[in-house]
Amino acid sequence: MSLPEPLACRFPDDFIWAVATSSFQIEGAAREDGKGESIWDRFCTVPGVIADASNGDVACDHYHRLNSDLDLIASLGVNAYRFSVSWPRVQPAGKGAWNEKGLDFYERLVDGLLARGIKPHLTLNHWDLPQALQDEGGWTERATMDRFVDYALGMHQRLGDRLTAITTHNEPWVIAVLGHEQGIFAPGIKNRKTALQVAHHLLVSHGMAVQALRAEGCTADLGIVLNLSPMVPATDSAEDLQAAQKADTAGRRWYTDPLFLGHYPQSVLDELGADAPVVHPGDMAYIATPIDYLGVNYYTRQVISASGPVDTKATGLPLTEMGWEIYAQGLTDLLLLLHKDYKLPAVLITENGGAFKDPLTQGQVHDADRTDYLRTHIAAMADAMDQGVPMAGYMVWSLMDNFEWSSGYAKRFGIVHVDYATQRRTLKDSALWYRDFLAACRNAHLAAVAA
Numbered sequence: 372m373s374l375p376e377p378l379a380c381r382f383p384d385d386f387i388w389a390v391a392t393s394s395f396q397i398e399g400a401a402r403e404d405g406k407g408e409s410i411w412d413r414f415c416t417v418p419g420v421i422a423d424a425s426n427g428d429v430a431c432d433h434y435h436r437l438n439s440d441l442d443l444i445a446s447l448g449v450n451a452y453r454f455s456v457s458w459p460r461v462q463p464a465g466k467g468a469w470n471e472k473g474l475d476f477y478e479r480l481v482d483g484l485l486a487r488g489i490k491p492h493l494t495l496n497h498w499d500l501p502q503a504l505q506d507e508g509g510w511t512e513r514a515t516m517d518r519f520v521d522y523a524l525g526m527h528q529r530l531g532d533r534l535t536a537i538t539t540h541n542e543p544w545v546i547a548v549l550g551h552e553q554g555i556f557a558p559g560i561k562n563r564k565t566a567l568q569v570a571h572h573l574l575v576s577h578g579m580a581v582q583a584l585r586a587e588g589c590t591a592d593l594g595i596v597l598n599l600s601p602m603v604p605a606t607d608s609a610e611d612l613q614a615a616q617k618a619d620t621a622g623r624r625w626y627t628d629p630l631f632l633g634h635y636p637q638s639v640l641d642e643l644g645a646d647a648p649v650v651h652p653g654d655m656a657y658i659a660t661p662i663d664y665l666g667v668n669y670y671t672r673q674v675i676s677a678s679g680p681v682d683t684k685a686t687g688l689p690l691t692e693m694g695w696e697i698y699a700q701g702l703t704d705l706l707l708l709l710h711k712d713y714k715l716p717a718v719l720i721t722e723n724g725g726a727f728k729d730p731l732t733q734g735q736v737h738d739a740d741r742t743d744y745l746r747t748h749i750a751a752m753a754d755a756m757d758q759g760v761p762m763a764g765y766m767v768w769s770l771m772d773n774f775e776w777s778s779g780y781a782k783r784f785g786i787v788h789v790d791y792a793t794q795r796r797t798l799k800d801s802a803l804w805y806r807d808f809l810a811a812c813r814n815a816h817l818a819a820v821a822a
């Protein structure tokens with residue numbers, strides 16, 4: 372009888388293993404050293420929109436704790452780190468003058484990573500658009516696409532020679548739908564037509580930035596990050612099947628078809644009618660610019676019935692603190708679906724993780740549920756890789772507990788616990804497990820080389 376191969380042995384030695392964060396969620400220093408206001412700074416001042424009425428003013432105080440946080444990251448044994456740049460910190464008005472102190476912070480971050488042997492994966496837009504650009508219409512305006520390209524080129528000029536990867540946008544769906552249709556995220560707009568136009572501008576500006584960066588001789592890998600879930604029919608009935616397929620087309624393929632096939636799904640365009648985005652000549656070619664990698668953020672599946680999405684509490688699967696079902700098989704299913712539909716570039720899981728109740732007792736956090744979540748999802752990714760999906764890396768969301776957008780600080784996603792009163796960081800059991808797992812991956816390769 373052959374024993375199943377241990378998880379650590381299933382990955383190639385150049386596989387990217389990382390932890391991920393984003394600027395607004397961890398940096399703090401919201402009004403320091405010349406930083407401009409972002410749309411999330413502004414949104415947090417609206418009464419009632421953030422569950423615990425908190426904001427990003429201090430967050431994890433990462434801006435002031437850069438070196439010790441870099442040591443923390445290095446202590447995990449990761450070979451890459453995914454972070455984002457706060458656009459208003461480096462270019463306060465979103466155009467024109469650059470802020471030297473802001474640029475210097477990211478330069479110290481990137482150099483600090485390199486000095487520790489960690490590859491920098493930089494995201495340009497993890498939602499904190501300069502408020503000054505929002506005042507001129509933000510992502511509803513085509514002019515913002517040009518501003519974004521200038522910003523991308525500015526960052527490349529300063530840091531490009533030291534970056535491994537540059538992601539243009541994180542989760543355009545969230546910016547468009549939660550920010551501009553449901554209005555529960557910044558900038559708090561509630562208009563479906565606007566949301567669809569915003570999503571289009573995000574995709575076009577992604578392609579414009581990729582082309583502009585390549586024209587500048589950028590050597591970093593270039594890609595985009597999407598939040599994706601498989602849409603699972605609630606029953607085998609023809610109605611539920613059709614509803615799930617429709618949800619998949621409108622939710623996932625609305626983004627992946629243009630990126631990989633150069634057009635929006637016609638069935639959705641037909642249904643949108645006057646709400647469909649205005650598309651200028653050349654836009655679709657920009658969107659379909661070949662990319663070096665697709666970043667996939669995976670948290671859960673969606674169960675769909677003919678009468679709409681099924682309440683996760685009704686399915687009987689365990690839930691995270693966000694109320695999201697824990698369903699690792701969904702990651703395999705999603706990756707295989709993408710692999711079937713498109714000729715994929717390298718695929719990175721750019722976010723995966725869970726919020727759990729994490730009591731800190733006697734300096735320890737026994738988060739067995741999170742460790743289990745990470746282990747089963749890494750295995751699910753390996754299953755997809757074994758079936759031909761070009762997997763290149765995995766990034767845990769998140770390095771440490773942080774500002775979870777409209778949930779404030781109440782939901783903890785970190786593998787490192789943050790005591791917000793003291794800013795003390797404590798490795799949870801899941802961080803210790805990840806560290807040991809990554810060491811096992813390295814050892815598996817050393818053993819293979821020696822044999």
Ligand code: FCB
Pocket residue numbers: 393396541542545598668722768775776784
């Ligand atoms: C994703 C975001 C990330 C984090 C996780 C939980 O949608 O990209 O910033 O909030 O969800």
